[in-house]
Amino acid sequence: MILSQLPTLGTGLGFRQPFKSDLFLNRQQVDFLEIVAEHYLDSPWHKQQELELLAAHFPIIPHAINLSLGSAEGLDVDYLRKLAALVKQLNPPWWSEHICFTQAGGVDIGHLSPLPYTQEAVEVVCRNIAEVRRWIDMPFIVENITYMVTLPGAEMTEAQFLAEIVERADCGLLLDVTNLHTNAVNHGYNIDDFLNQLPLERIVQLHFVGGHWHDGVLIDSHSQSTPVEVWQLMDKVVAQVPVKGIVLERDENLPLFSELVGELQQAREIGRSHQRWG
Template sequence: MQTQFLGFGLGLRASHFEQIITDKPAVDWFEIISENYFVAGGKPWYYLNKIRADYPVVMHGVSMSIGSTGALNFDYLQALKSTIARVEPQWVSDHLCFSQVGDFNSHDLLPMPYTNEALEHLASRIHHVQEFLGREMIFENVSSYLTYKDSQMSEWDFLAALHNKTGCRFLMDVNNVYVSARNHQFDAMTFLNAIPTEAIAQIHLAGHQDFGSHIIDTHDEDVSSAVWDLFENYAKQLDPVSTMIERDDNLGSLQDLMAELEHARQLVAPIWQLGVNSE
């Protein structure tokens, strides 16, 4: 399955609903958090139905926990499937991680151990999830702050092997790559260069907080100059990929986010040979 190049998008957040409907800003598409719409109706659906009449929408989940070792949560998957049917998104993504261990839910996106056993486990889980949903899923790389002694390969080799084994594609979060590279002292471009370019379905750009000895993926800051540089260098090896600014806290104004989005567009427009409006 190929994903259409939608251009440059934003995460859809409630504080901007009214302005988006009124002003119809020059954003190419919006990404929603899937779980926010696991309800029958109410304000989220009222606003989303108005917005999706004017903009393409993609869905991004945070709770699938595809890497967990417990049984797949089919109640969750049914809610996701029902929401997909109502939203009719361009594509659906979640994170390549686990958040649950037994009955304990960490409410965090925990990195996988990069072992052959984990690779086989994920391949099986992805197959069953996609079969149940009746569509392809896209998976995002997460930022990390620890590594496992049992890992048998690097994260980038693990992702490349997973793509080769399953055909699954990735939402490449460039900020997450940068965060992990700084925390674990590897070269971020080594990571990005190892992933087959045909496996990249979407790009996230976000901010982080730098504490010197380590950095934390917070999604509450402007995109850093280092991440902009990494994105620009990475774009040189890609065909146009739908790219968005992801901001979850300290949102600021819609105009500020659109300015960041326009900066992303201008950075890669000459590389991807795009017109000023990505047409």
């Protein structure tokens, strides 16, 4: 996959229904939208209508959360069929999922769970991505997640694990800079070392937002404005990488839309300062 040929979208927003009206009042401030794919699978008529309205006014990137690329038993074909239909309907420049598992033994575990950093897990993820490609023939990027515990038996670092997957599966990377910051704080690793182990040229998109502290642990709750450390990390990455898009992912404690616009503008200026877009 020739990632450099993907279009540059700019700064986008993870669409959430509560701010739909404000979004259309501020259309010029949002370059594109990222939707949670599952909100539009088996969806009622009014959700399909909403999706058509959004797609008529913004480029749309589908972001899936329940594909479970790390499931050793393989993928849910019924789910994959529905996801493929959605992606085909939207015809996006790329689409995304997480490097994790959400199902085990046929049970949906309800959250994004980390994988052991082993060669076996790399094989599983790459095999599942190959299956996804048989259904969805569009550029695919995968995201790093946050995790509370590090699974035992690691044969490589998290960054090496991500690198091996995107290189072997020939896909792009959705680098969530908030997740990277959160994991570095909670697990005590060096962000520069992490970035040095990644194939930076494979980074297509970034996610950013703020979380909150609880009992000395930084929680990736998507509930606060973006902290200065994440802005600094974003600047560091954008300085090195010709990213195609940066997305604000706010889910909880939604502020006035003007605050979201302010964060988008700050991200846009970071891109401009490194000549990533006009």
